[in-house]
Amino acid sequence: MKASVTAHRTYTVSRIDDRVYGAFLEHLGRAVYEGIYEPTHPTADANGMRGDVANLVRELDVPFVRYPGGNFVSAYNWEDGIGPKEDRPTRLDLAWHTSESNEVGIHEFADWAESVGTDMMLALNLGTRGIQEARDFVEYVNHPGGSAWSDLRKKNGRADPWNVKLWCLGNEMDGPWQVGHKTAYEYGRLANETAKAVRAFDRNLELIVCGSSHANMPTYPEWERTVLEETYDEIDHVSLHMYFRNPEKNTADYLALNQKLDDYIGTVASTIRYVKSKKRSKKDVTICFDEWNVWYHSNQQDREILDGANGWPHAPGLLEDIYNFEDVLQVGCVLNTFIRNADTVKLAAIAQLVNVIAPIMTEKGGRAWRQTIFWPFWFASRYGRGTALHLVTDGPGYDCAHGDNVPFVDVSGVHDEAAGTVTLFVVNRSQTDTIELDTRLAGFGKLRVETHKMIRHDDLEAVNTADRPDEVAPQDGTGASLDGEHLTCPLPALSYHVIRLRA
Structure with a gap:
């Protein structure tokens, strides 16, 4: 079988953020x-942060880390x-x-974020709290000094503000499982007033409003419409979440989830475009997909803790999915979709x-390693x-749930003009056949x-395990060959590829 791809320098989607x-x-x-x-770990620094983990995070070069939740917040x-x-x-x-x-x-997390070279995205509690606590937190984190909260930050050891730009207005507020769950209108009104309050502090903050927790929510996509109609002029991004599961062990269905x-x-x-038009707005709101991953391997083993059978343990093992090779293909397809x-x-x-x-796992007091999806x-x-x-x-496909x-070959392409490179990320979802990738690259020299x-x-x-x-x-990889503008490459069944070309 053969799949053909045409890439032209002129035809682009957008600059990737x-x-x-x-x-x-x-x-x-x-x-x-x-x-x-883990302060007692052999690699821990003066702040108690594990050096082996920090090194692996630096490898991933994540531009920001969202904190502290999640449902927790x-x-x-x-x-x-x-x-x-x-105290x-x-x-x-x-x-x-x-x-x-x-x-x-916040102090410990901010120091860690700085040490691994990443920015912070901070979440505000709009479940049990609201406008006052949000504006206090923003003042504590971002104000230089001369106010009660900023001076308290200085007293606690941080002289300069952190100048955090990304702020989440709550988390998954459409979910009945959420502490402080609200209707779309209730949440939209609170989010809008909170946004106005923190924007009074700094107009340049980037604010993220809660969209649907997943695409199967009974309120989706009406939730987005209602919330955006209440908040559109004050926010910048709408948050979406999606987790990918394969409990039935159906590879064909699983790898088509993207x-x-x-x-x-x-x-x-x-929906964003509809609300923008309805409001006659010139402002663009975009999507922040701030929770995504494979999640299903650990569900059964977590039930006792989540149901309260073990009381209130501190930092128990929860949601510790051990990822396999199949999950590599899934994560590759998800990333291709974002691109x-x-x-x-x-x-x-x-x-x-x-x-x-x-993508990173640790042993208490011991080793840290890269899970399969790290790659x-x-x-x-x-x-x-x-x-x-x-x-x-263009190429062969298959029908599924x-x-x-659904195309067997899932592919995305990135042109980095400054570096003079074109990179293709390719997944072959076929479980049986090697597929010949035939790509025409036009206009790149x-x-x-x-x-x-x-x-x-x-x-x-x-x-992957600590021992392996x-x-x-x-x-x-083998077989990638370039003849003029034509790149050919055999893609073995169920494989992930990165092909990088340079001018």
Whole structure:
């Protein structure tokens, strides 16, 4: 079988916002405690942050990390995480049925973010709290000094403001599971008034309003319409979430889930355009996909803790999905979808970063390693910066629960004019056939194949562990050949590829 792709330098989607390769850390399970923070670990720095984990985060080069939640934020008092650690209260976290020591708060997280070279995206509690607490938090974080909250920050050891630009107005407020769940109108009114209050402090903040928690919500997409009609003039992005599951072990259906993702993005983009037109606005609102990942492997083992059978443990193992090779292909398809929608999806955050449905895993007191999904994210973050190309594709496909004629070959392309490179990210979803990729590259001048990397394994269930950290890892691809403007490359069944061409 053969799949053809045409890429032309002139035909593009949009400049890719680097922030589409962001990440997320919530006070959930071992994401923070034993994830990034473990003072007794041999690699811990003076602040108690694990050096081995920090090195792996630096490899991913995430432009921002969303914090502190997530469901956690909807009952969180940010003031609990400031001041001397010995004076900080222990709270019961209603979202995940655990206890929170508040040993890590805004100061510790900000220092860690600075140490790994990333910015902060901070979430405001609009579940149990509201406008006053939000404006106080923004003042504490961003005001230089001379006010009660900024002077308290200085007293607590941070002289200069952090100047955080990205702020989430709550989390998943459409979800009945959320502490402080609201109707779309209730939430929209609160979000709008909160946005106005923090914008009175700084007009240049980027504010993110809650969209639907997933595309199966009964209120979707009416939720987006109502919320945007209430908030459109005061916000910049609408947040979407989606997790990808394969509990039935149906590979064909699983690897086609990004078709549903594409529809989800398109529907919300259309809703944004509708509200913009209705309001006669010149302002553009875009999508922040600030929670996405594969999540289903750990569901059963988490039930006891989430149901409260073990009381209120501190930092138990929760949502610790162990990812396999099949998940590499899924994450590759999701990232391709974001690149192809670069005109609409401007920010995104893989959920999460360490231990909790994460590309990085740790042992308490021991090793840290890269999960299988680390690699497609690493390649996209490293090579997927530039301009998304509008590709014309043609090739064989298959029918499944998520669409008809789903193409076996899922591909995105990125042109980095400054670097003189064109990069193709390619997944072959066929379970049986090698597919010959035939790509015409027009208008880019003379190119050469600089890099061809492939991830493939004979066992879809193969995983990386502390003892076998490289069981699923990139290897050199074979067969990529360039003849003038024509690139050909064989794509073995169920394989992920990165082909990088340089002028």
